[in-house]
Amino acid sequence: MTKAISFSFEFFPPKTDAAEQALWQAVSILEPFNPDFVSVTYGAGGTTRARTHDCVTRLENEFGLKTAAHLTCVSASKEEVDKVVDDYLASGIDHIVALRGDMPDFAPYAAHPDGYQSTVDLVAALRARGVSNVSVSAYPEKHPDSPSIAHDLSLLRAKAEAGASRAITQFCFDDDALARFRDQLVAEKLEIDVLPGIMPTTNFVGAFRMAEKCGAHVPEQLRKRFLGLEDDLPARREVALAVALEQCERLLRAGFQGIHIYTLNQAEFASQLMSELKG
DSSP, X not given: OOOOOEEEEEEOOOSSHHHHHHHHHHHHHHGGGOXXXXXXXXXXXXXXXXXXXXXXXXXXXXXXXXXXXXXXOTTXXXXXXXXXXXXXXXXXXXXXXXEOXXXXXXXXXXXXXXXXXXXXXXXXXXXXTTOOEEEEEEOTTOOTTOSXXXXXXXXXXXXXXXXXXXXXXXXXXXXXXXXXHHHHHHHTTOOOEEEEEEOOXXXXXXXXXXXXXXXXXXXXXXXXXXXXXXXXXXXXXXXHHHHHHHHHHHXXXXXXXXXXXXXXXOHHHHHHHHXXXXX
């Protein structure tokens, strides 16, 4: 039997009252699509810890959405991380996206002396504390701090062996890179569900700049589709929707069983994409 296609959305916690209003409006618009789960990010160095917790519990308990909380091991002791986990479990949240995390101001990574030293350690600790569903990250084009793809695959295997059941990829514009990554997992007999991360956005200048920082390749043919549209928002919307829809359809045809959408809290665009995919 063919496994059902899954869709999930990622939100980030608001930093202002206006941003909070926009977030809940976005959630209300996307809720009817019945995502398999939604996730809420965690700021560098755990800077949005309280806001993330508030968002996660409201999404789960008020909106009734299966919700995953991002959690990092950077800049926190094991005791602090364990307290966050126990608070989530007490609130009925048992899906955690376990990440290494970024240092404040994007300084070079350094593990907390009293903290979990790696994502692998964090995943094992989450499972030991009773978290039943643990997702982790994956990098089809190599993590910026990694020496090689082989190193990334070895790390992903260790995460899976520690108890991770799902990997969500860094957003990727290069379908060939995603296909190669999937084929490498098969060749390595590395069994873990993989959700490709898709970032549908009309702000292509910002998205491409972010891609460069993350080491994500932007195909030249994709860049060409946005040429000359800097001051034409309606045309950008049309092209951006077409690009995102084409990518999702190609990935699903290629055998991926789900899509994780980085919404950037922009509900209208994500909603249009979902309407096309499910229409």
